[in-house]
Amino acid sequence: MKATATFYHAGCPVCVAAEQQLADAIDPARFDLEVVHLGETRSRITEAESAGVRSVPALVIAGQPFHINFGAAIADLK
Amino acid sequence: MKATATFYHAGCPVCVAAEQQLADAIDPARFDLEVVHLGETRSRITEAESAGVRSVPALVIAGQPFHINFGAAIADLK
Numbered sequence: 001m002k003a004t005a006t007f008y009h010a011g012c013p014v015c016v017a018a019e020q021q022l023a024d025a026i027d028p029a030r031f032d033l034e035v036v037h038l039g040e041t042r043s044r045i046t047e048a049e050s051a052g053v054r055s056v057p058a059l060v061i062a063g064q065p066f067h068i069n070f071g072a073a074i075a076d077l078k
Numbered sequence: 079m080k081a082t083a084t085f086y087h088a089g090c091p092v093c094v095a096a097e098q099q100l101a102d103a104i105d106p107a108r109f110d111l112e113v114v115h116l117g118e119t120r121s122r123i124t125e126a127e128s129a130g131v132r133s134v135p136a137l138v139i140a141g142q143p144f145h146i147n148f149g150a151a152i153a154d155l156k
Contacts, residue, residue, distance in 0.1 A: 005103065021139045025083065027105035061099045068144050 005031040008048045009057045010039040014071035018057040022068060031061070038077050045077060083109040086126045087135045088117040092149035096135040100146060109139070116155050123155060 007023040009015035019035060026033050038045050038056060048058070052065035055073050059066045085101040087093035097113060104111050116123055116134060126136070130143035133151050137144045 017142065018144060021142055022137065022144050025104050025109055025139055027103055027107070029105070029107075031103055059100065061103055064095065064099055066096060066100050066146050067148075068146060070145075 002030060002032045003062045004060075005033045005062075006051075006060045007033065007035045007057065008038055008044075008053055008060070009035070010072050010077055011037055012056070012071040014069050015057040018068045018071075023059060026059075038074070042077070045074065049074060080108060080110045081140045082138075083111045083140075084129075084138045085111060085113045085135065086116055086122075086131055086138070087113070088150050088155055089115055090134070090149040092147050093135040096137075096146045096149075101137065104137075116152070120155070123152065127152060 005026055007019060009019055023033060036044055038048060051060045053074055055067050056071050057068045059068060083104050085097060087097055101111060114122055116126060129138045131152055133145050134149050135146045137146060
């Protein structure tokens with residue numbers, strides 16, 4: 001069974017670069033990658049926060065959050 | 079031909095978590111991943127800085143640096 005990897009972003013330039021390179025580099029044989037645009041899908045901001053996401057872009061792998069560079073604070077997306 | 083991905087770290091807890099999950103999630107079919115411990119291999123600090131690395135852990139994919147969470151500033155490793 002594949003693990004889940006969720007890439008949260010907000011469409012900012014930092015996010016787009018991270019999505020194109022880092023999220024795209026995740027092994028599709030082992031991870032189901034979902035890309036979530038929090039600016040367009042605000043209903044999932046709470047879910048991201050619960051996973052420990054404090055800024056975007058962020059990648060949550062098997063429940064553990066990794067913040068990548070710094071695009072925007074999640075508080076600013078609300 | 080595979081692209082190069084270089085994971086720079088310094089052995090700190092934040093680095094170890096990132097290596098075990100995020101670096102390990104990189105697709106081995108498309109990337110040659112090298113893990114570099116800058117605390118033990120100080121001769122490569124300059125190379126990391128040239129790639130734009132400002133803190134560790136960081137992952138450089140095809141020349142572009144992505145800083146992951148925050149373990150230590152590269153200046154503190156010198």
